[in-house]
Amino acid sequence: MATARWLTEDEQQTWRAFVRMTHTVMGSLDRQLQRDAGLPHGYYVLLVKLSEAPDRSIRMTELAETLSWSQSRMSHAVDRLVKDGHVVRMPCPTDRRGSFAILTDAGFDTLQRAAPGHVDEVRRTMFDNLTPTEQRQLRRIAERIAGAAER
Amino acid sequence: MATARWLTEDEQQTWRAFVRMTHTVMGSLDRQLQRDAGLPHGYYVLLVKLSEAPDRSIRMTELAETLSWSQSRMSHAVDRLVKDGHVVRMPCPTDRRGSFAILTDAGFDTLQRAAPGHVDEVRRTMFDNLTPTEQRQLRRIAERIAGAAER
């Protein structure tokens, strides 16, 4: 790569602002969810995915793929959620290697209690600071960048 | 908060794209730096800050404030960087409670070796996917959102 294509002053500023943005937004969110529901953001998303699935249950591997998590991470996370009573595991009847994670009623309750505060926090940190135009721009940019990484 | 202001479908999509973007970008960056320099992204930034400071040294508290880190996190991080020989601590002569973190030559070398790959990764995941217009838009949005959180 010889002498790398260095960042221009403007790119530098953009990059640092981007990093600050992600840390402030994700940090606020994590703290809010931890405080109000005792869950990190990732675990909240996990529960949301389960709540949206038929029978509130998803195979571990599929869940891991959906969230772009490693199987190991998923296994540890479900361990914790089982301990808390938010989730139960069920062996897969057709493939004895596999198992399902199933959202319990208690888990669903936690989700419902956490959701309003979560939405407020998302609004407060993001949408309240964006004009409709900026929101469209951000969506387009985010989809482009996230999409590019998926190849 | 009564019945919360729910997210519209469009906001929902924007939000999920945003989360995907931050995870893919920050994830790639962390993996790249971990692989090539044995450092998480935060530690890289820490070393960069030190390298930009007069005498390559900064008071612990000031460093923590600059990075929006807790003092505890800073203390643990510097522990690790000292073990690796990237940083040394020096007691503050005028305030015996305080101490400086100082970037060593070895730390500076690590930084210089890591920088080109890091810049490439930033380009690859971000700037290569943005038109100049989008880059301006992103900078403005990021500064706005990051700025709003600072009050």
Place this chain on the structure above:
DNA sequence: GATCAGTAGTTGAACTCTCAAGTACGCCGG
């Protein structure tokens, strides 16, 4: 100069995430 709230930093435990193995099962080709 004794007191005492505040500041600077460290420490240890609990938690999450990653990475490398390990276990158990499914699915083949021979």
Place this chain on the structure above:
DNA sequence: CCGGCGTACTTGAGAGTTCAACTACTGATC
């Protein structure tokens, strides 16, 4: 029906982060 390769997890150790003490010092007050 039996190796052997791939899949679906699980496990354990190591590293980073947070949170709640805790130590040591400063600066202001009386």
